[in-house]
Amino acid sequence: MIKSIYAITIVIIAMTLIGCSTKKSAATKELNNPAEKLKTHQEVDIDFLQENNVQLAKPQLMIDSILFKKSATITIGLDLEDVIIRYTINGGTPHLYSHPIQIMETAVLTITAEKSGYKSSAISDIQIIKVPNKKINATVTLAQNPSENYPGNGAQSLMDLEQGTLNFKENNEWLGFQNDEIDVNISFNDPTRLKSLYCSLLIDHGAWIFQPKEIQIWNKDQMVGNKTFLTPIKQMDAALKIIPIDILEGTYSDLIVRIINRDSIPHWHPGAGTPPWLFIDEIIVTW
Amino acid sequence: MIRRKFITDLSLMTLAGFASNNLLGSNVEDYKDVIIGHNSHRYKVDLNWGALDSKQFPVNDCHEMVQDSQGRIVLLTNHTQNNVIIYDKKGELIEVWGTEYPGAHGLTLNVEDGQDILYIADNQRHEIIKTTIDGKLIKKFPCPDIKEYKEDNQYIPTETAIANNGDVYVADGYGLQHILHYNSDGQLLNVFGGRGDGPEHFDNAHGICIDNRSGEETLLITARTQNKLKRFSMDGQLINVIDLPGAYICRPVIHGDDLYMATIWSGDGKPNTGFVSILDKNDILISAPGGSTPTYTDGQLQSMYQTMKIFQHPHDVCIDDDENLYVAQWNSGKSYPIKLYRV
Incomplete structure (x- = not known):
């Protein structure tokens, strides 16, 4: 220096x-x-402090709705002179951001900010999901009750498509658990053709909230989809994560979403060894 | 502003080759010091200011800082090996004291009979402790004996402010959100604020100060979670509310005509998104070092957010007699304060 x-x-x-x-x-x-x-x-x-030792903050994202029916509009900004914002859609070619982006289909956006002489921002990514025009009629029950302190709006609210806000600190939509395993039972009123499902989770290591070890999707005695997660690395920022899970294409009357929690908080965390929290606010099924 | 003029002159002299001893180093072109802030309040950043041997002089949270009458910078931390660390403005250690303040949080300096007096708000001891500048106990203000407080531990004071007449105002910022008004003898005169949905109520009444810039004393109190600064008369009547959307302001600090506030989080309150807020005497945000450019649309401040990863969780600012800033941070890797040099 x-x-x-x-x-x-x-x-x-x-x-x-x-x-x-x-x-x-x-x-x-x-x-x-x-x-x-x-x-x-x-x-x-x-x-x-020299410019080349300073990292830009992540750009600000404004989205009309991360769960959309026809289209979603995303506005990106970082208020610094000569800042360049790049984004990709589903990992494709990077685009230079110049005006609000309209998204018509389910997509993952990754976004970074750059400025000459500075370290680029960390990558922001966000999952935006096209949901069916009609709300899927289903009865949702939980095999385990959420914590008394974080009951959200009950099991049924896990499929109300009303949630998905990024401002999770300002709402109480989240169901919080410290169980080893959480079974969410979904009974569709009409058999429903499906090939994927999304779980909307909160990750906030500072608040002892972690991603699970695995999410499994069961139909009767058959596991029709699953996703496993690595031991989480230290993540400074709290984030809303929408986890996509492919399921065996088919027509289903019943599904169980089984969330298997981590045994304990990782070694690098002040809460190492104690049970982590799991927060979920929405399960989204799409064709 | 003599200082800044001098520095400008110094740079010009060097560029013109007047300084044969090459005062600014060999290549001015190499300099790319970060400059943060807006308008009249812009700063260079010294991350190394005040760094000490962390085994010998450790800090946990660096909660608050003040400058004393001798020009020294007094830091309050909740590490009980040395709750008070006193530096000179260069960041060299002068002395430490204090081992009995596990919840050392608020630090206010008031000059009484020519002596610097400290008021420490300890949110684990659930009381305010008044001491001399070298740590001798003068008086305690315990949990007030009023019906609202059923147990002492409901009282979690975060800050004090002392009026010209010696009256002491305490913000119960982590407790029941009351503002407690005492006379200098410790007799409770009034209680206002508290939790609620009204504009006169608080959610995290974290910091309080006396504003006498207009010639008449009023109280400024932060409602941190509400992103608002609330002005009250000295007898507890709400005067007005200043909206600072996106700014989780900790404590108001008045220096000259301006008001400075460490801003611990921004945007929707994610960790590590802090910056510093500076308002002029008309309550307009004029500079936000580390944050976005303050922009007013139809008289409303647009939501503030962090633009550079320089600060983690600023918890207090101290402005010295050179107009430079010291930023004490909460939960930021046990780091020592950051100094900002005004340019």
Whole structure:
């Protein structure tokens, strides 16, 4: 890092002109005496923070709805001069962002901000899901009750398509669990043709909320889909994660979404060894 | 602004080759110091200020800082090996004291009979402790004996403010959200605020200060979770509410004509999204070091957010007599304060 010199007290400019100012005086003891302070030329070597050591924050995303029926509009911004925002849709070619993006189909967007001389932002990603025009009629029950403190709006609200807000701190939609296993039973009123399902989870390590070890989808005695998760690495930011799970294409009357919680919080966390929390607010089934 | 003028002159001199001893180093072009903030309040950043041997002089949360009459910078941390760490402005250690403040949170300095006096709000001891500048106990303000508080541990004070007449105001910011008004003897005179849905109520009444910029004293109190700053008369009547959407403001600090507030989170309150908020005497946000440009549309401030990852969780700011800023941070890897040099 480049050393810079920064003069921080009142000095007589003439002293500087004749070059007697490079001496570094320790003025600490003289601070009590205003007269001394005036005479003292304090100078400090400061390693000012350099641009190339600073990372940009993640860009701000504004989405009309992450669960949409026809289309969703995404506005992206980071208020810095000459900032460049790039995004990809489903991992495709990066695009330069210039105006709000309209999305017509289920997609994952990844977004970064760049600025010359600075470290680029971390990658933001967001899953946006096209949901059926008609709400799927189903009865949802839970084999285990959520924590008294985080009951959300009950089991049925897991499929009301009313949720999915990013402002999870400001709503109480989340069902919180500390169980080893959570079984969500879904009984469709009419047999429904399906090939995928999404679980909307909250990840907030600071609040001891983690992703599960595995999510399994069962139909009677057959597992028709599953997803496993690695031991989570330290993640500073809280995030809403919508986890897509492919299921065996077919027509179903009943499904069980079995969420298998991690045994304990990972070793790097202050809560290491204790049971983690699991927070879920929505299960979305789509064709 | 003598200081800034001087620095400008110094740079010009160097560029013109006046300084034969090459004061600014060999290549001015190499400099790309980050500058944060907006309008009149822009700063360079020194992340290394005040760093000490963390075994000998550890910190947990760096909660609050003030400058004393001797020009020293006084830091309050909730590490009971040294609750108070006193630096000079360069960040060199002068002294430490304090081992009895496990919940050391609020630090206010008031000059009484010519002496610097500290008021420490301890949210684990559930009381305010008044001390001399070198840590000798003067007085305690315990949990108030009123019906609202059934147990002492409902009282979790976060901050104090001292009026010209010596009256003491306490914000119960992590407790029942009351503002408690005492005379200097510790006699309770009034209680206002509290939880509720009205504009006069609080959610996290985290910080309080006395504003006498208009010539008349009023109280400024943060409602942190509500992203609002609320102005009250000294007898507890709400005067007005200043909206700061997206800014989770900790404590108001007045310096000169301006108001400074560490902003611990921004946007929708995600971790590690803090910045610093600076308002002018008309209560307009004029600069947000580390945050987005303050923009007013039809008189409404647009929601604020962090733009650069410099701060994690700023919890307090101290402005020294050189107009430089010190930023104390909560839950930020046990790091020492950050100094911002005004440019």
